[in-house]
Amino acid sequence: MLRLAVPVNAAALKVAALSLAVLCGARLMLGPLAAAAPATGLRIESPMVRETLPGQTTGSAYLVIHNESDVARRLLGAATPAAREIQIHDMSLRDGIMRMRQVTDGVAIPARGKVAFVAGGLHLMLVGLQAPLSAGSDVPLTLRFDRGGELTIPIRIVSIDDTTSQPKK
Amino acid sequence: MIRLLVLIFTALLGACSAPAPFNASEVPKLDYGHGVELRDTEGKVHRIEEFRGRVTLLFFGFTRCPDVCPTMLLRLKKVRDAVGPLASNVQVVLLSVDPERDTPDILRAYVKHFDPSFIALRPEPERLEQTLKAFRAIAIRVPTADGSDYTVDHSATIFVYDRTGALRLIAQPQLEIDKLAADVARLVRE
Ligand SMILES: [Cu+2]
Numbered sequence: 001m002l003r004l005a006v007p008v009n010a011a012a013l014k015v016a017a018l019s020l021a022v023l024c025g026a027r028l029m030l031g032p033l034a035a036a037a038p039a040t041g042l043r044i045e046s047p048m049v050r051e052t053l054p055g056q057t058t059g060s061a062y063l064v065i066h067n068e069s070d071v072a073r074r075l076l077g078a079a080t081p082a083a084r085e086i087q088i089h090d091m092s093l094r095d096g097i098m099r100m101r102q103v104t105d106g107v108a109i110p111a112r113g114k115v116a117f118v119a120g121g122l123h124l125m126l127v128g129l130q131a132p133l134s135a136g137s138d139v140p141l142t143l144r145f146d147r148g149g150e151l152t153i154p155i156r157i158v159s160i161d162d163t164t165s166q167p168k169k
Numbered sequence: 170m171i172r173l174l175v176l177i178f179t180a181l182l183g184a185c186s187a188p189a190p191f192n193a194s195e196v197p198k199l200d201y202g203h204g205v206e207l208r209d210t211e212g213k214v215h216r217i218e219e220f221r222g223r224v225t226l227l228f229f230g231f232t233r234c235p236d237v238c239p240t241m242l243l244r245l246k247k248v249r250d251a252v253g254p255l256a257s258n259v260q261v262v263l264l265s266v267d268p269e270r271d272t273p274d275i276l277r278a279y280v281k282h283f284d285p286s287f288i289a290l291r292p293e294p295e296r297l298e299q300t301l302k303a304f305r306a307i308a309i310r311v312p313t314a315d316g317s318d319y320t321v322d323h324s325a326t327i328f329v330y331d332r333t334g335a336l337r338l339i340a341q342p343q344l345e346i347d348k349l350a351a352d353v354a355r356l357v358r359e
Contacts (some may be wrong), residue, residue, distance in 0.1 A: 050235060053282050055275030060235040087313065091236055093342065097307060098237055098325035102314040119240050127318065160239050160282065 039149035041069025042109070046167040047155040049126065051135040059083070059126040059133050061141065061155060064116045064167045067109040074106045074146040075115075082139040084128025091120050106146070116167050135159040191355070192348035193329060193340035201328065201336045202227075202304040207264070207290035210277035215290060221334035223260045224356045228327045228342075229306050231267035232279045233320070237342075238263075242283040244346055245327075249284065251350035258332075258357045263289045266308035266323045268297055304328070331356045 047063035059082075067073050078086040088103040107122065109115050117123050124141075126133075133139070138154040145151070158165050202217045209215055217227065226245055230238040242263070249259045263280050265271040268291045271279075276289035292300040301308055306324040313320060329338035329352065337356060340349055 050239065052235065053232075054278040055272070056232055056235060056279070058233050058235050089236070093325055096324055096326050096341070097322055098342070099311075099322045100234070100236070100320045101311075104314045119236055123236050125235070161243060163240070163243060 038147055039145060039151045041071075042067055042073060042145065042149065042151060044143070044151065044153055045114075046165065047141065047153055048158045048165055048167075049133060049139065049141075049155050051157050051160050052129060052133045053160065054132065056132070057127075057129050059129055060119070061086075061124040061126060062117050062119060062167050063124075063155070064114055065109050065143070066114045067111055070111050072111045073109045073149065075109060075143060076106045076146060077144045078124050079142045079144070080126060080139055082130055082133065083126035084130075086141075087125045087127055088122065089125045090122050093120070109145075118167055133157045135162075191338055191352045193327075193338040193344055193352050195338055196336060198331075198333075198335035198337060202300075203334070205292075205300050205303045207292055207300065208273075209288050209290055210273040210280075212273070217262075217330060218334035220260050220262070220330065222332055223258050224332060224353050225260045225262055225330040226327055226353070227262045227264060227304075227330065229264050229266050229301075229304075229308065229323045229325070231265055231321055231323070232271050232275050233267060237325075239283075241327075241342060242280065242287070244349075246284045246287075247346045248350045248353060249286070251347065252354050252357060255354065255357045257286075259353055261287045263287065264300075264304070264306075265289060265291045266297070266301070266306075266321050268292050268294045329353065329356065332359060 043066040045064040045066060049059055049061040052059050065075060080086060088107060089100050090103050091098065091100050107115055115122065135157050137157055139157065140152055141155045142150060142152040204216060206214050206216060217225065226248065228241060230241060245261045249256050249261060252259050261284065265276060271291060273291060276291060280287040280289045308321050308323040310319045311322055325342045327340040327342065328336055329340060331337040338352055
């Protein structure tokens with residue numbers, strides 16, 4: 001399974017990223033380790049986004065955020081160059097009605113805990129796609145946490161028929 | 170494996186006099202949605218009872234629902250496949266609860282991707298409410314937090330019409346594929 005290690009020393013990486021950014025230009029911002037500020041102890045597992053079908057202008061991304069630190073953190077938002085914006089959504093099934101709500105105050109990631117973003121539950125909704133998402137390639141995803149923590153990772157676009165690579169709750 | 174189970178299940182059913190209950194909730198042959206004219210993506214007008222002869226699985230959804238609706242379509246494809254050689258007697262229908270944004274082209278591409286036999290029905294936007302009422306279903310437009318967009322809360326149950334065109338079963342969306350497939354296979358053989 002795809003597992004991405006998250007920087008242990010964010011400050012050093014920031015320096016490295018910045019100096020590389022000067023060398024390579026802004027493109028590096030899309031790189032997997034362009035962590036800006038303290039995201040220590042945060043690890044992202046199985047990130048993926050579903051491919052879109054013709055005409056679809058929204059996409060759903062799934063992942064598991066692990067907090068391996070002793071401090072509770074909060075996911076505040078996310079962004080990708082592939083879409084106008086990313087909204088955090090929560091799905092629920094109540095009284096036979098499927099409901100989807102935007103979560104605007106962030107998602108708590110408990111200390112030594114994890115939060116799964118899965119189909120039918122919390123998910124990242126890519127709104128206003130710049131182009132259709134086609135399976136097989138990657139798009140960069142930046143997760144924004146409290147205390148200035150930021151993580152950019154590549155996420156794989158998977159086939160809409162692929163249910164196995166989706167993280168489970 | 171699922172096919173085999175379906176066959177065994179059906180064989181067992183034939184052996185006993187009192188039929189075992191269905192996995193989905195059985196309803197007493199209702200006429201929900203009968204008489205309502207709905208256009209498919211090719212412009213052809215249908216009424217749900219005109220699918221009689223086949224077992225019809227109807228669910229409510231929209232293409233801007235990238236999270237749950239694709240999962241549902243995949244599940245229904247698996248249900249249809251699990252029915253085996255009789256799959257051609259099973260019709261999957263998506264009824265759009267967002268006809269304003271679900272144009273015929275978008276809907277066609279969406280459902281045909283999962284299975285070429287699937288069809289989508291699209292109420293005229295101004296008749297959406299009365300259409301849903303006829304199916305005793307709900308769809309509520311909910312603006313997103315920033316007000317720039319909307320999503321649609323909607324009925325998530327699957328309506329199963331038998332071969333006489335009567336609504337026979339109402340399945341919860343999380344009902345296991347093999348259980349729903351067993352129900353559908355049973356209705357196909359009725
Ligand atoms: Cu969503």
